[in-house]
Amino acid sequence: MINSIDPRIKRADLEGAxxxxxLAENENWIPFAVFHQDKRxxxxxFVGTIHAPDPEMALLFAKxxxxxxxxxxxxxxxxxxxxxxxxxxxxDMFETVPEKxxxxxxxxxxxxxxxxxxSEKDHE
Amino acid sequence: xxxxxxxxxxxxxxxxAEDEAQLLEVFEARIARGEKIEPDDWMPADYRKQxxxxxxxxxxxxxxxxxxxxxxxxxxxxxxxxxALIAKVQDEVGHGHLLYAAAETLGKSREDMVNDMISGKxxxxxxxxxxxxxxxDIAVIGFLVDAGAIINQLLNAKGSYGPYCRALERICYxxxxxxxxxxxxFVALGTxxxxxxxxxxxxxxxxxxxxxxxxxxxxxxxxHTERLMRWKVKMASNEDMRQEFIDQYVxxxxxxxxxxxxxxxxxxEETGVWDYTxxxxxxxxxxxxxxxxxxxxxxxxxxxxxQHGRWVREALMSRTPVAHVTPFA
Numbered sequence: 001m002i003n004s005i006d007p008r009i010k011r012a013d014l015e016g017a018x019x020x021x022x023l024a025e026n027e028n029w030i031p032f033a034v035f036h037q038d039k040r041x042x043x044x045x046f047v048g049t050i051h052a053p054d055p056e057m058a059l060l061f062a063k064x065x066x067x068x069x070x071x072x073x074x075x076x077x078x079x080x081x082x083x084x085x086x087x088x089x090x091x092d093m094f095e096t097v098p099e100k101x102x103x104x105x106x107x108x109x110x111x112x113x114x115x116x117x118x119s120e121k122d123h124e
Numbered sequence: 125x126x127x128x129x130x131x132x133x134x135x136x137x138x139x140x141a142e143d144e145a146q147l148l149e150v151f152e153a154r155i156a157r158g159e160k161i162e163p164d165d166w167m168p169a170d171y172r173k174q175x176x177x178x179x180x181x182x183x184x185x186x187x188x189x190x191x192x193x194x195x196x197x198x199x200x201x202x203x204x205x206x207x208a209l210i211a212k213v214q215d216e217v218g219h220g221h222l223l224y225a226a227a228e229t230l231g232k233s234r235e236d237m238v239n240d241m242i243s244g245k246x247x248x249x250x251x252x253x254x255x256x257x258x259x260x261d262i263a264v265i266g267f268l269v270d271a272g273a274i275i276n277q278l279l280n281a282k283g284s285y286g287p288y289c290r291a292l293e294r295i296c297y298x299x300x301x302x303x304x305x306x307x308x309x310f311v312a313l314g315t316x317x318x319x320x321x322x323x324x325x326x327x328x329x330x331x332x333x334x335x336x337x338x339x340x341x342x343x344x345x346x347x348h349t350e351r352l353m354r355w356k357v358k359m360a361s362n363e364d365m366r367q368e369f370i371d372q373y374v375x376x377x378x379x380x381x382x383x384x385x386x387x388x389x390x391x392x393e394e395t396g397v398w399d400y401t402x403x404x405x406x407x408x409x410x411x412x413x414x415x416x417x418x419x420x421x422x423x424x425x426x427x428x429x430x431q432h433g434r435w436v437r438e439a440l441m442s443r444t445p446v447a448h449v450t451p452f453a
Binding site: 002004005006008009012013014015016017018020022023024025026027028029030031033046047048049050051053054057064065068069080081083085087088089 | 228233257441448449
């Protein structure tokens, strides 16, 4: 017999729940990834996962979990099973040449050639 | 790998001992460089096991911790305190969910974790097996228990497992509000009428022993502990965390002329280390193993909630058939 000092718990039929066995597999539903937008014009950012039975409920739970404190204008949810990814152990496949100046604006210093051209012209 | 990162928790390493030694070397080097481990990375079985145990217990503690506090929402003194307490309890339950999601990335399902808690197989923070008898208890919990939790969580947020660190980052942010509102309630009573001060002193007397138990017994120096620290699963020794807690918070309690029920509690000015009476570790283990003042009630309330929520879960689930996959972030 549980003798609680909490009046609400005293009123609840705790003994009636003593027979509760266990949660069934998937009783807590499936995970959804949540993407949060804090301002119009900003990107949605991945903030974490929640469990829900369907996208509609996932949005509702995501609002409670990720939208209750900080500024939120929009939320996306997507089933975790619908996200595809490379394995982290393959991260070396993103390695290319170490020198990537040729992909940057700063890799094309044309001014020095122009200056050279102009100074040679002056000496002619 | 493409598709969902399903992790079989019963996986056996397939490969030679030499392969495994090499993987371990890469794993340890990554941690030593300060990089995070992600769910799909190779990890030693013991690393996975310890993290599941730790994150799962942390999740249970958040949920169980909401019970003694939730009790006081209806009786909170005034509208502002009621709002604060509702927000705090909602945060704690939210933290539980964030942590279950982090533990889930290691391959144990949320249902398995909840089942292990209500069957008593997996533990939660021992301090929540004590009752909150008066409003002053809520002030002491909000101040001291949350302070202890922050010390532990800030350290763990610098650990090596990516999903756990990301969850803790958000949790720590919210916990700092919990601590501040707890301190506010503490100071309100502590600077109040003689009766309010008496109530707070009584709560301090009762919560001090479990608070000294909070970080656990001093670690035995073992190869196991040393390895968990090298893997950044355990970020500080129990005694170091306890010392930090005492050093930060005992002066705040003494400042308002309250006493703590330990005549030996004193800072050694030479070494900077606090002396205290060794806590009663027999009681600690007795309560952890089920024989505390509120263990039975806490478990019964969790079972009650699961039983009474079942029809809602089932009604929602019947709309769409679902197949579970382990999330990978």
